[in-house]
Amino acid sequence: MNIQLAERVKCSECPIRHRAVCARCDDDEIEMLDKIKSYRSFTAGETISWRGDELSHVSSVVHGIATLSKTLDDGRMQMVGLLLPSDFIGRPGRTTLDFDVVAASDVTLCSFERKPFERLLAETPHISQRLVEMAMDELDAARDWMVLLGRKTAREKIATFIQMLVQRSHVDGTDLPDLALPLTREEIASYLGLTLETVSRQLTQLKKEGVIAFSDRRKFTVTDHAALLDATGDDADGGVIV
Amino acid sequence: MNIQLAERVKCSECPIRHRAVCARCDDDEIEMLDKIKSYRSFTAGETISWRGDELSHVSSVVHGIATLSKTLDDGRMQMVGLLLPSDFIGRPGRTTLDFDVVAASDVTLCSFERKPFERLLAETPHISQRLVEMAMDELDAARDWMVLLGRKTAREKIATFIQMLVQRSHVDGTDLPDLALPLTREEIASYLGLTLETVSRQLTQLKKEGVIAFSDRRKFTVTDHAALLDATGDDADGGVIV
DNA sequence: CGGGCTTTTGACGCCGCTCAAAGATAGTGG
DNA sequence: CCACTATCTTTGAGCGGCGTCAAAAGCCCG
Numbered sequence: 001m002n003i004q005l006a007e008r009v010k011c012s013e014c015p016i017r018h019r020a021v022c023a024r025c026d027d028d029e030i031e032m033l034d035k036i037k038s039y040r041s042f043t044a045g046e047t048i049s050w051r052g053d054e055l056s057h058v059s060s061v062v063h064g065i066a067t068l069s070k071t072l073d074d075g076r077m078q079m080v081g082l083l084l085p086s087d088f089i090g091r092p093g094r095t096t097l098d099f100d101v102v103a104a105s106d107v108t109l110c111s112f113e114r115k116p117f118e119r120l121l122a123e124t125p126h127i128s129q130r131l132v133e134m135a136m137d138e139l140d141a142a143r144d145w146m147v148l149l150g151r152k153t154a155r156e157k158i159a160t161f162i163q164m165l166v167q168r169s170h171v172d173g174t175d176l177p178d179l180a181l182p183l184t185r186e187e188i189a190s191y192l193g194l195t196l197e198t199v200s201r202q203l204t205q206l207k208k209e210g211v212i213a214f215s216d217r218r219k220f221t222v223t224d225h226a227a228l229l230d231a232t233g234d235d236a237d238g239g240v241i242v
Numbered sequence: 243m244n245i246q247l248a249e250r251v252k253c254s255e256c257p258i259r260h261r262a263v264c265a266r267c268d269d270d271e272i273e274m275l276d277k278i279k280s281y282r283s284f285t286a287g288e289t290i291s292w293r294g295d296e297l298s299h300v301s302s303v304v305h306g307i308a309t310l311s312k313t314l315d316d317g318r319m320q321m322v323g324l325l326l327p328s329d330f331i332g333r334p335g336r337t338t339l340d341f342d343v344v345a346a347s348d349v350t351l352c353s354f355e356r357k358p359f360e361r362l363l364a365e366t367p368h369i370s371q372r373l374v375e376m377a378m379d380e381l382d383a384a385r386d387w388m389v390l391l392g393r394k395t396a397r398e399k400i401a402t403f404i405q406m407l408v409q410r411s412h413v414d415g416t417d418l419p420d421l422a423l424p425l426t427r428e429e430i431a432s433y434l435g436l437t438l439e440t441v442s443r444q445l446t447q448l449k450k451e452g453v454i455a456f457s458d459r460r461k462f463t464v465t466d467h468a469a470l471l472d473a474t475g476d477d478a479d480g481g482v483i484v
Numbered sequence: 485c486g487g488g489c490t491t492t493t494g495a496c497g498c499c500g501c502t503c504a505a506a507g508a509t510a511g512t513g514g
Numbered sequence: 515c516c517a518c519t520a521t522c523t524t525t526g527a528g529c530g531g532c533g534t535c536a537a538a539a540g541c542c543c544g
Contacts, residue, residue: 070389073477078392080385091378092371098382121371128370129334129363135377136333140340142384143322147312149391150320150435154500185523193392198500200524217509217523235315396532427491437533442492459491459541 009039009062014110019086020060021134024126032124036116042103048089049101057111058090064107065182068099069190079191081138084168088134090114092121104183149193152233157192158202159231162212166222178219206231251281251304256352261328262302263376266368274366278358284345290331291343299353300332306349307424310341311432321433323380326410330376332356334363346425391435394475399434400444401473404454408464420461448473 011017011030022033039062042048048066049055061083068081080099083089089101095114121127148157165179181188185203189196206212211227214220222228253259253272264275281304284290290308291297303325310323322341325331331343337356363369390399407421423430427445431438448454453469456462464470 068385070385072389072393072475074475076393076475078389080388093375094378099385122367125364125367125370128367128374132370132374132377133335135374135381136336139377139381139384142381142388143310143312143341145388146322146384146391147314147320149388151314151318184521195501196523197502197525201500204524233314233316233318438491439493439534440532442490443532446492 010034014062016060016062016086016110020110021088021127021130022060024130025124026126029120029124029126032120033112036112036120038111040109040111042107042109044103044105044107046103046107047100048103048107048109049097051098051100052096054095055090055097055114057109058088058092058114058117059109059111061085061087061089062108062110065104066107067102067104067183067187067191068097069102070099077190078193079187081142082191087138088131092118092128092131104187154192154194154198154202155205155231156233157194158188158199158206159211159228160234161188161192162206162222163228163232166225166228178215178221181218181220252276253279256304258302258304258328258352262352263330263369263372264302266372267366268368271366271368274362275354278354278362280353282351282353284349284351286345286347286349288345288349289342290345290349290351291339293340293342294338296337297332297339297356299351300330300334300356300359301351301353303327303329303331304350304352307346308349309344309346309425309429309433310339311344312341319432320435321429323384324433329380330373332359334360334370334373346429396434396436396440396444397447397473398475399436400430400441400448401453401470402476403430403434404448404464405470405474408467408470420457420463423460423462 011022011034014020017023022030025033038057040057040059042064051070062085064085066083066087066089067079068083069077069079071077082104083101089097089109091097121131148160152160165181169179183191185196185199188194189199192199203212206228207214209224209227211222211224211231212220213223253264253276256262259265264272267275280299282299282301284306293312304327306327308325308329308331309321310325311319311321313319324346325343331339331351333339363373390402394402407423411421425433427438427441430436431441434441445454448470449456451466451469453464453466453473454462455465
């Protein structure tokens with residue numbers, strides 16, 4: 001299945017209205033954006049944009065999860081970002097991206113044609129201010145990721161990843177009891193700088209220790225949260241929302 | 243030696259005028275910035291700001307090199323950024339940083355008081371636009387770094403690091419023949435997610451193979467550039483400015 | 485010349501990768 | 515409805531790259 005045009009949703013009813021690039025916009029500004037927006041859908045596994053492709057649009061993720069990844073010549077792959085609803089795809093002032101963007105689940109984007117968007121951007125501080133904020137947040141996340149990739153053990157990487165899923169589910173209000181693993185073992189490995197075998201082994205180990213329990217291969221519960229936190233290698237309460 | 247106030251330099255004569263956060267500003271805007279700026283100097287090894295400190299200023303690096311790093315409880319450390327002249331320190335909308343900022347060499351900063359700067363930022367699209375651009379560039383660099391940390395071998399990490407120094411010296415116009423290693427082995431290790439012993443061994447290995455040659459412990463030349471590129475693990479011409 | 489720091493070098497062991505195969509699950513078509 | 519296949523996951527055996535620990539060598543500055 002290829003790019004699907006989904007039906008337009010009113011911005012006022014949009015689930016990401018208050019977190020996306022348009023978060024700070026007032027009604028007039030939203031109306032301007034509304035004129036140049038369209039919805040596009042992708043099915044799980046589809047590539048949204050290849051590294052180096054000319055981008056006709058910039059977009060916000062409305063539903064689903066997308067991955068950003070880079071590949072070395074010999075095939076080694078590293079995920080360099082995970083896009084969740086409200087995250088932004090695109091770079092003002094540049095027409096290409098230096099990584100592949102792939103739909104990890106079914107994904108719906110709210111897309112703006114690049115040129116009109118950039119024109120709007122220049123005239124609308126509310127958008128560029130929000131864009132700075134979002135870029136800085138992503139930079140913070142990337143830096144935490146660098147610590148994980150450079151210094152943490154396989155066990156700590158897995159524990160940190162799970163802890164991240166827990167935190168996110170709290171933020172989303174998708175409160176317990178069953179959490180979804182939104183990625184395959186291979187994708188998790190690509191995210192954590194591991195091999196899929198090591199990911200599998202570490203998950204099994206945490207299961208054996210009674211830290212987590214699987215109801216399904218893609219659904220699990222944290223059964224010993226203190227042990228999980230301990231396994232992350234971070235400070236006891238490092239940034240955790242409890 | 244503690245924070246030194248250096249003498250003010252006219253913006254028009256500033257070496258980073260065209261690359262820093264003020265790059266897009268017109269004369270009026272520069273004048274506004276000039277009113278709230280001051281220079282501060284730090285000696286090599288001094289900590290410019292600790293993780294979590296309240297920041298009274300945001301700054302641009304004018305001279306020297308500073309490092310951004312994070313530490314896990316048990317002491318493991320990962321560098322998460324390297325600040326060169328024109329790079330920016332600070333986050334609009336937040337008063338603390340989540341990493342330590344340390345002067346790797348003697349450093350001079352052009353600092354702005356945080357509150358007046360943020361007021362200016364809200365009214366001056368030229369500044370926030372430039373800030374988006376710089377944040378995005380840093381994000382790109384962080385993503386390349388994630389690939390290095392997650393997937394590259396020790397040899398490839400070292401080669402990539404040296405290649406980066408080479409590229410930068412070209413950009414700076416500091417053209418050959420002797421390049422300075424701006425960091426100690428330990429700092430390089432912290433940057434690359436290695437131990438200092440491994441850094442030393444890999445440098446020795448490249449020296450033995452005739453890829454690089456040291457004139458001094460902190461100065462070297464690339465003697466076989468093709469071999470160096472080959473050792474990085476990147477595409478043959480991956481982003482190299484020749 | 486002496487003390488502290490940085491760097492080099494060596495020996496050794498372990499964590500995580502590689503290679504291999506079997507088991508589980510979901511989707512497909514007969 | 516079930517066999518068939520493709521994909522994802524688990525598990526095992528073995529090995530090697532890099533970390534750890536230790537000590538010596540080089541360098542800087544008083």
